[in-house]
Amino acid sequence: ATLSVSIAHAQTPDLSEPPAIDGDVVGDHGSVTLRMGIGLAETSPQYLSSQYFADILDQRSEGRISVNIFPNSQLGDDVQMMEMLQTGSLDMTYPSSSPATTYVEELAVFDLPFLLPTREAAIAVLNSEVAQSMLDGFDGTGIKALAFSENGFRQLSNSAREVASPEDVAGLDVRGLSVRTMENPVHLSIWETLGANPTPMAFGELFSAMEQGVVDGQENPWSTILTSNFHEVQDYGSETRHVYTPFIKMISERTWDRLDAEYQELIQEAALQAAEYEIQLATEYDDWSRNQLEERGMQITRLDDDQIAAFQEAVQPVYDEWAPRIGEDLVAEIQQIVEDTMND
Ligand code: KDG
Structure with a gap:
């Protein structure tokens, strides 16, 4: 008998237990139900950390x-x-930080390619004062930003061909890859610069767009590619790590303003704890997801340092165009945090 491949595979890696929930029980300020919408699937770190958030509040x-x-x-x-x-x-x-740049422009610094080389550097940036001031930047928009969390290092997948160089993206004798991007101008610029045909599109429409051949490919962390079953419609993956995008946990200001201060404090604290747990989950998922994708038949190309350098060089015009608009000082400040973590 043939066992269905999906049954034979684990749905999640061996995950460490969420940290024990401690802290005092808050006073009775009435019953509240919060509706939270997310883009990713039930097996994603995003969902699991949201469940942990719900458990803390409960x-x-x-x-x-x-x-x-x-x-x-x-x-x-x-x-x-x-x-x-x-x-x-x-x-x-x-959401990802990228579509949130319409509210807080400075968030676009996270969209600059190859700015954050390691998870350690990324986390140092997320914990920095400058990142906190980006969250504060939502004040007055109707959205309260509670915490940064990890979406992760984004990797390219596609259904057309193996990609190991910018030339493979552009195609020499063939057309450039059509790549879905998030709704964000820096991402558009990255893929245009690489010679692709980028199309911004909502995440929820992506699977069927790839299935129907409307786009050849997309870019997301391995965990998203796996938990959204993109491998069913994408034959090739390339470990580009071209951008590290954070998630941002948000609550409606209208909802927030109706809550008792003690509930607000609890929600803020739970968001930070869930974010910390999510970074741990995302770390545990990352390589595991890539290996699972390989086992499920995706051909994954690991790029060596020279190959990554070729991509970095090719996207230099993105910096020339965007760093002045995002703010040279801000970019330099982030680069300094990165450098400090590399020298530690
Ligand atoms: O809830 C988050 C998702 O909707 C989305 O942000 C995932 O990175 C993502 C993408 O590519 O749109």
Whole structure:
């Protein structure tokens, strides 16, 4: 008998237990239900950390604060859900930083290619004062940004050909790859510069767009490629690590303003704890997901330092165009944090 391949594979890596939930039970300020929409699937670190967030609130409010999580973009995409937070028709969401640059322009620094070389450097940046001031930058938009979390290092996948160089993206005798990007101008610029045909598109539409051949490929962390089953429609993966994008945990200001201060404090604390746990989960998922994708038949190209350097050089015009617009000082400040972690 043939066992279905998907049954034979584990759904998650061996995950470390979430940290024990401690801290006092908060006072009774009534029952609250928070609706949270996310883009990714139930097996993703994003969902698992959201569940942990819900567990913290449940335990520390003795069941009075509950969180309903709606995965798989079922309530809308990142852009739509942020707008729903503004109007108060959704309580919480959890987008990539990239589509959130329409609210806080400085966030675009995270979209600069190859700026953050290691997870350690990325986390140092997320914990920095300059990152906190980006979260504060949402004040007055109708959205309260609670915490940065990890989406991760983004990798290229496609259904057309193996990609090991910028020339493979552009195609020499053939057309450039059509690549779906997040709704963000720096990402468009990256893929245009590499000679691809980029198309911004909502994440929820991506699987069928690839299935139908509307686009050849996309870029996301290995964990997203795996948990969204992109390998079913993508034959090739390239370990480009071209961008590290964070997630941002957000709550509607309308919802926030209705909450008792003690509930607010608990939600803020839980968001930070869930973010920390998510970074741990994302770390555990990363290489494991790549290996799972290989086992499931995706051909994955690991790039050596010279090959990465070729991509870095090819996207230099993106810096020339965007660093002045994002702010040379901000870019330099982030580069300094990176350098400090590399010298530690
Ligand atoms: O909830 C987050 C997802 O909707 C999205 O941000 C995933 O990185 C992502 C993408 O490519 O859109």
